[in-house]
Amino acid sequence: MRQLVLDVLSKQKAAISLPELEDMFEKADKATLYRTLKTFEENKLIHHIDDGSGAVKYALCQESCECEPEDLHVHFYCTVCQKTFCLNDTPVPSINLPKDFSLEKVNMVVSGICASCQK
Amino acid sequence: MRQLVLDVLSKQKAAISLPELEDMFEKADKATLYRTLKTFEENKLIHHIDDGSGAVKYALCQESCECEPEDLHVHFYCTVCQKTFCLNDTPVPSINLPKDFSLEKVNMVVSGICASCQK
DNA sequence: AGTAACTTTGCAACCCGGTTGCACCGCGTA
DNA sequence: TACGCGGTGCAACCGGGTTGCAAAGTTACT
Numbered sequence: 001m002r003q004l005v006l007d008v009l010s011k012q013k014a015a016i017s018l019p020e021l022e023d024m025f026e027k028a029d030k031a032t033l034y035r036t037l038k039t040f041e042e043n044k045l046i047h048h049i050d051d052g053s054g055a056v057k058y059a060l061c062q063e064s065c066e067c068e069p070e071d072l073h074v075h076f077y078c079t080v081c082q083k084t085f086c087l088n089d090t091p092v093p094s095i096n097l098p099k100d101f102s103l104e105k106v107n108m109v110v111s112g113i114c115a116s117c118q119k
Numbered sequence: 120m121r122q123l124v125l126d127v128l129s130k131q132k133a134a135i136s137l138p139e140l141e142d143m144f145e146k147a148d149k150a151t152l153y154r155t156l157k158t159f160e161e162n163k164l165i166h167h168i169d170d171g172s173g174a175v176k177y178a179l180c181q182e183s184c185e186c187e188p189e190d191l192h193v194h195f196y197c198t199v200c201q202k203t204f205c206l207n208d209t210p211v212p213s214i215n216l217p218k219d220f221s222l223e224k225v226n227m228v229v230s231g232i233c234a235s236c237q238k
Numbered sequence: 239a240g241t242a243a244c245t246t247t248g249c250a251a252c253c254c255g256g257t258t259g260c261a262c263c264g265c266g267t268a
Numbered sequence: 269t270a271c272g273c274g275g276t277g278c279a280a281c282c283g284g285g286t287t288g289c290a291a292a293g294t295t296a297c298t
Contacts, residue, residue, distance in 0.1 A: 001275070001276080002275090017255085018255070018256075019254080019255070028276085028277090029276065029277045029278070030255090030256090030277095031256095031257080031258080031276080031277070031278080031279095032275075032276055032277070034255095034256070034257075035257095035275085035276090036275095050169065050171045052169045052226055054254080054255075054284095054285090055254090055255060055256095056255085056256085074214060076216070076220060079223060087216075087217065089217075090214060090215065090216075090217075093212040093214070095193060095209060095212070095229055096209065097195070097206075097209075097229065097231070098206065098208075098209075098234070099234065100233075100234035100237045101195060101231055101232070101233055101234055101237075102231045102232045102237065103229060103230075103231045104198060104230045104231040104232070105229075105230045105231075106227070106228070106229050106230070107171055107226075107227070107228045107230070108225070108226070108227045108228075109225070109226045109227075110214055110216065110222060110224075110225050111222075111223045111224045111225070111226070112216070112220055112221045112222045112223040112224075113220070113221045113223070114219075114220055115217070115218070115219035115220055118219045118220075118221065120246075120247080121246090136284090137284070137285075138283080138284070147247085147248090148247065148248045148249070149248095149284090149285090150247080150248070150249080150250095150286080150287080151246075151247055151248070153284095153285070153286075154246085154247090154286095155246095173256090173283080173284075174283085174284060174285095175284085175285085
């Protein structure tokens with residue numbers, strides 16, 4: 001059951017949202033998929049990305065992923081195909097915060113047009 | 120009417136969400152406030168920030184603000200008081216995108232604990 | 239003032255993603 | 269067999285955002 005979801009996720013090049021997942025599993029229930037994603041996330045198999053599209057998307061974590069403050073990579077949201085990609089090779093640059101601000105995590109989403117839509 | 124909203128916005132230190140606005144204007148309608156914010160945004164008076172809290176927040180633009188790709192500053196979301204601040208002095212660092220990816224805009228939200236909640 | 243054209247507001251309804259409670263199913267174990 | 273438990277499906281709900289429509293207000297022109 002969850003196996004199926006994991007299979008799908010591992011075959012995706014782009015991050016996938018819950019509604020999208022619902023569509024490709026016509027049979028399965030929204031709540032089930034929702035809970036599946038949640039447990040995956042708790043177990044650090046996947047991470048979520050808020051790309052501002054209104055739906056949170058999910059993608060597999062890298063092997064090395066600690067899912068801790070510094071595992072962080074930049075995400076790219078294509079405004080044409082509306083897909084979201086992990087730029088695993090692009091770490092989030094460090095930021096100088098004002099005094100007395102402590103850093104927990106960073107969400108960095110770059111929008112633009114991806115290679116496939118560039119033509 | 121919109122004057123009131125503008126007044127409130129200019130008095131805020133933190134960005135404000137639509138639902139929050141609704142609360143402080145018990146009298147006014149959600150739709151009105153919503154449309155007000157939209158027109159303000161079209162006229163580049165304010166900009167919106169998606170801090171991942173589930174509600175989009177709005178804050179005044181700086182005088183110099185072009186609201187174009189490079190006006191961009193980092194935003195800070197405090198996980199304690201759940202307020203969002205513009206770090207106007209902290210520009211978004213530039214990113215090297217993979218080949219054939221074009222850049223339109225960048226959303227960068229740093230989460231952590233703000234100075235006031237730090238004690 | 240009177241009217242026409244346009245803007246702003248309020249109400250209500252709707253959409254959609256996310257979330258939860260509950261009952262049911264299937265399975266392993268005592 | 270009886271029990272407990274995890275996974276599933278259904279249904280309902282919540283909350284932010286969005287839109288259509290009609291009423292109220294505004295402006296301009298006569």
